[in-house]
Amino acid sequence: xxxxxxxxxxxxxxxxxxxxxxxxxxxxxxxxxxxxxxxxxxxxxxxxxxxxxxxxxxxxxxxxxxxxxxxxxxxxxxxxxxxxxxxxxxxxxxxxxxxxxxxxxxxxxxxxxxxxxxxxxxxxxxxxxxxxxxxxxxxxxxxxxxxxxxxxxxxxxxxxxxxxxxxxxxxxxxxxxxxxxxxxxxxxxxxxxxxxxxxxxxxxxxxxxxxxxxxxxxxxxxxxxxxxxxxxxxxxxxxxxxxxxxxxxxxxxxxxxxxxxxxxxxxxxxxxxxxxxxxxxxxxxxxxx
Amino acid sequence: xxxxxxxxxxxxxxxxxxxxxxxxxxxxxxxxxxxxxxxxxxxxxxxxxxxxxxxxxxxxxxxxxxxxxxxxxxxxxxxxxxxxxxxxxxxxxxxxxxxxxxxxxxxxxxxxxxxxxxxxxxxxxxxxxxxxxxxxxxxxxxxxxxxxxxxxxxxxxxxxxxxxxxxxxxxxxxxxxxxxxxxxxxxxxxxxxxxxxxxxxxxxxxxxxxxxxxxxxxxxxxxxxxxxxxxxxxxxxxxxxxxxxxxxxxxxxxxxxxxxxxxxxxxxxxxxxxxxxxxxxxxxxxxxxxxxxxxxxxxxxxxxxxxxxxxxxxxxxxxxxxxxxxxxxxxxxxxxxxxxxxxxxxxxxxxxxxxxxxxxxxxxxxxxxxxxxxxxxxxxxxxxxxxxxxxxxxxxxxxxxxxxxxxxxxxxxxxxxxx
Ligand SMILES: Nc1ncnc2c1ncn2[C@@H]1O[C@H](COP(=O)(O)OP(=O)(O)OP(=O)(O)O)[C@@H](O)[C@H]1O
Ligand SMILES: [Mg+2]
Numbered sequence: 014x015x016x017x018x019x020x021x022x023x024x025x026x027x028x029x030x031x032x033x034x035x036x037x038x039x040x041x042x043x044x045x046x047x048x049x050x051x052x053x054x055x056x057x058x059x060x061x062x063x064x065x066x067x068x069x070x071x072x073x074x075x076x077x078x079x080x081x082x083x084x085x086x087x088x089x090x091x092x093x094x095x096x097x098x099x100x101x102x103x104x105x106x107x108x109x110x111x112x113x114x115x116x117x118x119x120x121x122x123x124x125x126x127x128x129x130x131x132x133x134x135x136x137x138x139x140x141x142x143x144x145x146x147x148x149x150x151x152x153x154x155x156x157x158x159x160x161x162x163x164x165x166x167x168x169x170x171x172x173x174x175x176x177x178x179x180x181x182x183x184x185x186x187x188x189x190x191x192x193x194x195x196x197x198x199x200x201x202x203x204x205x206x207x208x209x210x211x212x213x214x215x216x217x218x219x220x221x222x223x224x225x226x227x228x229x230x231x232x233x234x235x236x237x238x239x240x241x242x243x244x245x246x247x248x249x250x251x252x253x254x255x256x257x258x259x260x261x262x263x264x265x266x267x268x269x270x271x272x273x274x275x276x277x278x279x280x281x282x283x284x285x286x287x288x289x290x291x292x293x294x295x296x297x298x299x300x301x302x
Numbered sequence: 303x304x305x306x307x308x309x310x311x312x313x314x315x316x317x318x319x320x321x322x323x324x325x326x327x328x329x330x331x332x333x334x335x336x337x338x339x340x341x342x343x344x345x346x347x348x349x350x351x352x353x354x355x356x357x358x359x360x361x362x363x364x365x366x367x368x369x370x371x372x373x374x375x376x377x378x379x380x381x382x383x384x385x386x387x388x389x390x391x392x393x394x395x396x397x398x399x400x401x402x403x404x405x406x407x408x409x410x411x412x413x414x415x416x417x418x419x420x421x422x423x424x425x426x427x428x429x430x431x432x433x434x435x436x437x438x439x440x441x442x443x444x445x446x447x448x449x450x451x452x453x454x455x456x457x458x459x460x461x462x463x464x465x466x467x468x469x470x471x472x473x474x475x476x477x478x479x480x481x482x483x484x485x486x487x488x489x490x491x492x493x494x495x496x497x498x499x500x501x502x503x504x505x506x507x508x509x510x511x512x513x514x515x516x517x518x519x520x521x522x523x524x525x526x527x528x529x530x531x532x533x534x535x536x537x538x539x540x541x542x543x544x545x546x547x548x549x550x551x552x553x554x555x556x557x558x559x560x561x562x563x564x565x566x567x568x569x570x571x572x573x574x575x576x577x578x579x580x581x582x583x584x585x586x587x588x589x590x591x592x593x594x595x596x597x598x599x600x601x602x603x604x605x606x607x608x609x610x611x612x613x614x615x616x617x618x619x620x621x622x623x624x625x626x627x628x629x630x631x632x633x634x635x636x637x638x639x640x641x642x643x644x645x646x647x648x649x650x651x652x653x654x655x656x657x658x659x660x661x662x663x664x665x666x667x668x669x670x671x672x673x674x675x676x677x678x679x680x681x682x683x684x685x686x687x688x689x690x691x692x693x694x695x696x697x698x699x700x701x702x703x704x705x706x707x708x709x710x711x712x713x714x715x716x717x718x719x720x721x
Contacts, residue, residue: 061548063704081702085550092544099540100317109310113549113556117303162550 014074014165014196015039016060021069023055030055032220034069042192044207044228045200046293047217053200054093056217057170060198061090073166089164093171095155097143103130103154104139107161114162129157133187149180156187167197173206185210204290216296224296228289235287235295240274242282243267252278257298259291273298304555311533311563320528325571328521332575335517337582344506344587345662348493355493360484363455365446370462370475371411372445373483378404385472386479394469403468407461412451444487500663506587507580507598509663514579515602516659518572520643522610523656526568527635530618531628533560534697538626547701554694561615561690568611576603606657609679612686613655620693623700650674652681 021034031052047053058064060071062081071078078084097106107126116122130136133153138146146154152172159167169188173181188197189210201207207214207228214231216224224231239259244252246268252258257273271285272278273295287295315321348355360366377383378401385392396404453461466476474483488496500509534557537543546556576599584594614635621631641653646660648671657675659668 058544058704061544062702063544063548065702082550082552085548088548090544090548094541095545096541097545098314098536098542110545110549112303112307112310113546113551115303115550119306158545 015072016074016166016196017070017072019070021056021059021071022067023052023059023064024067029220031059034222036215036222036225038196038198038213040194040196041213042189042197042199042207042211044211044214045198045217046202046204046207046214047200048202048297050219051202051217052220053202053217054170057090057168057198057200060166061088061168086162087165089159089162089167091152091155091159091167091169091172093174095151099144100142102140102142103135103146106143106154107158110158111161116161125161126157129160132190133157148175149177149184152176152180152184153187156184156191160191165195167191167195169197170200171202172199173201173203181206204293208289216293218297231292231296232287232289235292237284238273238275238295239271239285239287239291240278240282241269241271241285242279243269244279244281257294259294304559307555307559308562308566311560312566315529315564315567318529320532321567324525324528324568327525328518328571328575331517331521332579336514336579339510339513339662340583340586344510344583344590344592345497345500348490348497350490352490352493355488355490356496357485358488358492358496360486364451365486366484367411367451367453367455367458368445368449369484369486370458370480371408371414371449371451373474374404374408374411374465375414378408383469383473385470386474386482387472396469400469403465407465410461411453411458412449414448415450446486496663499665501592503665504663505595505598506592507584507595508602509665510579510583511595511598511602512659512668513662514576514583514599515606515657516647518575518603519607519610519656519658522568522572522607523614523642524635524639526564526611526614527618527632529564529568530561530615531622531631531635533564534619534623535626535628543704547704552694553698553701554691557619557690557694557697561619561693564615565611568615569608572603572607572611573600576600605679606675609682609686610655610657613682613689616686616689616693620689620696623693623696647671650678652678654678655682 016036016038018034018036018038021031021036022029023031034056045053045056055064059066060073060078062078062084066078073084073087076083076087098109101109104126107130108122111122111126116125127136130139133156135150135153135157138150143151143154155172156169159169167188172188173184176184185206188199191197199206199211211228213227214224215222242252243264244267246266249261249268252270252272255274256278259271259273261271262269271291272282273291274282277284285291360369378396381396381401383394383396385394451458462475462480463477466473469475472479474480500506537546580596580599583599584596587594617635617638618628618631621634622628625631638653638655642656643654643658645654645658647658648667650657650671657678659671661667
C-alpha cells in the first residue's frame, strides 16, 4: 500500500491552493500539518476524488487517481465538516452510508455496524439522533462511518478540532489502533496531535510542501536554532526585530524568552533542546529542513 | 442492495411533509374534479323528455355556419371575444369598429329566428367543455333550430376569415382555431347511441376511467416536481456531499434509487386513488345494473398517468442538479405543464407530457386518437429513462468538483481542463 504524488498543483481561479507537491506516503499514520488555509483540505479532497487536480500524477496502491470507481473502494474519508441528514439516528446513518458503500446483505451490514460502533464506543447510542451527539461522539461516528468499507486508505481532516484535551487523546489513540495494515492520513494544525501518533509528516504552508519526512528528523533539523534567554523588558523590542520569538514569560523585571536564531543571538542566550512545536515554528519561518 | 436503497428513499418520502402536501393537493383534485361525476350515480339513460343531451362535434357544413353565427351573436352581445394565447386565452373588449365587423359578418351569414319566446341565448358560455352528466337539465338555445343560413359554405369561409382579420387574428373564427368552438347539441337519438356505446363498449368504467385519468393527469404533470427538485439538493443542504460522493456507489445507482423511491410513492398514491375511483364508480354502475371493468381505472392510471409521473420526477432531478437549484426546476416544469394542459383532448404532440381527454364516452374519438396517445406515452417513458441517465452523468461530473461552483457550467470547465 503506497501513495505517490508527483508535481501536483491545484488552484481555485487565480488562487493557487497547492503548488508542485511531491510526496510518497506508505503504511502507518501520516500527519499533514499546516496553518489555516495551507491547502490540507484541498489535498485531501483531491485524494478522495472529490476535487479534480489541475496537473500532476497521483497513484494509490498502483491505481491512477482518475480511476475513480476503484479509488473510491480503497478510501474511507472523514470530512472536516461531518454532517448527516437531520432526521437520522446513529444506526440509520451508518446503515445508509453502508449501502452507499455497496455493502449488501442486511445481516452482514448489521454485524459490521455493531462491530464498528462498539469500537468507537457508541453502541449505547444506536437510537440517538446524529444531531444530538456531542462534538466528540460525532467525530467518533465519523470515524466509524469512514471504516465501513474497511478502507486501505483512511483520510481524516482535522478530526481533533474543537475536542477537549481528554477526547483528543482518546481520538488519537483510536486512530492509531486503526492504522495497522493501512495508511491513515490525518490533518491538523495542532503539533501535539502528530507528536505521539505519526512517524512521518508533511508540512504545508501556503500551498507548498515545506517539509516531508520523519518526525525525529524534523527535530534534528532545528537543533542549534532554538535558544532561551532572560532579558530586560526594555530590550524586548530590539530582540523582536532581529529574531523570532516563540514564547515569552515574565519573571519580575526580566522576561524569559524562547527564540529562533541561526546563531547565538546574544551573549546570555543558551541553546535549548527543540520540541516538535519549536521545530514546526522553525520550518514555518523559513528554516531549511 | 439497490432495492434497500430505494426503500430508504421511500421511507424518507413517507416522513416528508412535502409528500403529504402533495397527497392533499392530489386528493383535492380528485374530490373536486372527478367525484362530482359519480356523486349522483353513474350516467342515467337519456329520456326523450330531457331536452338537453350534451354536445358533439359539428360535422355538417350548414350546421357549422349556424353554430358560428350563434357564437358571433353571443359574443357580439357580450361585447368581448376570447383569443387563443400561448398559455392562456386572452379576453379582448370589442371596439366600436370591431363590433361593427361582428354585426356585419353576422348579418351576411344568416338570421336569428327563434320559434318560441324567451329562449336563452348563452348556451355556449354555460356549457362549454361540460358533459351531459354534469349539466342540469336546461332549456337552451339550439342554433340548429334558431338560425337561418343565407350564404354558401365558400362565402361563409370568406366571411369568417375576414372577420378574424378585422378582429386582429388569433380569434376562434380563424381557420386554425375554429374547430375549438364547433360543437352542437346532441339529439335524443345521438344521446341514446352514445349512451349505449358507453354501456356496451366502454362497460361504463372505461369511459369514466378516461375522464379520471384526464383530471388526475393534470396534477401528475406538475406536483411531483416539488419532491424531485429537492431530492438531490437535500444532499447539499445537509452538507453530506463529501460523505456521499466519495463512496463507491455508482452515480447511476444513486440517482436511480432516489428516482425509483419517489416514483414508487407517487404511483402508490395514484393507484390508491384509482382504487377508490373504481369503488365509487364501479359499485354505482353495478347497482344500476351495468357490466363493469374493474381494471379500467388502474389501466388508465398505469398507461396515461405513470409516464407523466416518470417525466415530472426525472425532469425535476436533472434540472435541479444542473442548476444547483430546485426553484428553477419547478419553473421549468410549470411552463412545460401549462403547454401540456391547454387542450381538452385531441392534441398529443410530443411536447405535451399530460394526456388530456376531457369527455365522457366518445369511444370513436378515443379510438382515433389512440395511436397518437400511445406514441406520446412511449416517448415519455423512454425520455424519462434517458433523463435519469443524463442526471447520473451530470452527477458523476459533479462528484469530482465538490468545492467548485454550484452550476454545471463551472463543472464542465473543470472537466475540460483535465480531459
Ligand atoms: N472553493 C474554493 N474557492 C476558492 N478558494 C478556495 C476554495 N476552497 C479553498 N480555497 C482556498 O484555498 C486555500 C487552501 O484551502 P484549504 O481549505 O485547502 O486549507 P486548509 O489547510 O484545509 O485550511 P483549514 O485549516 O482552515 O481547514 C485557502 O486559501 C482557501 O481560501
Ligand atoms: Mg481544512
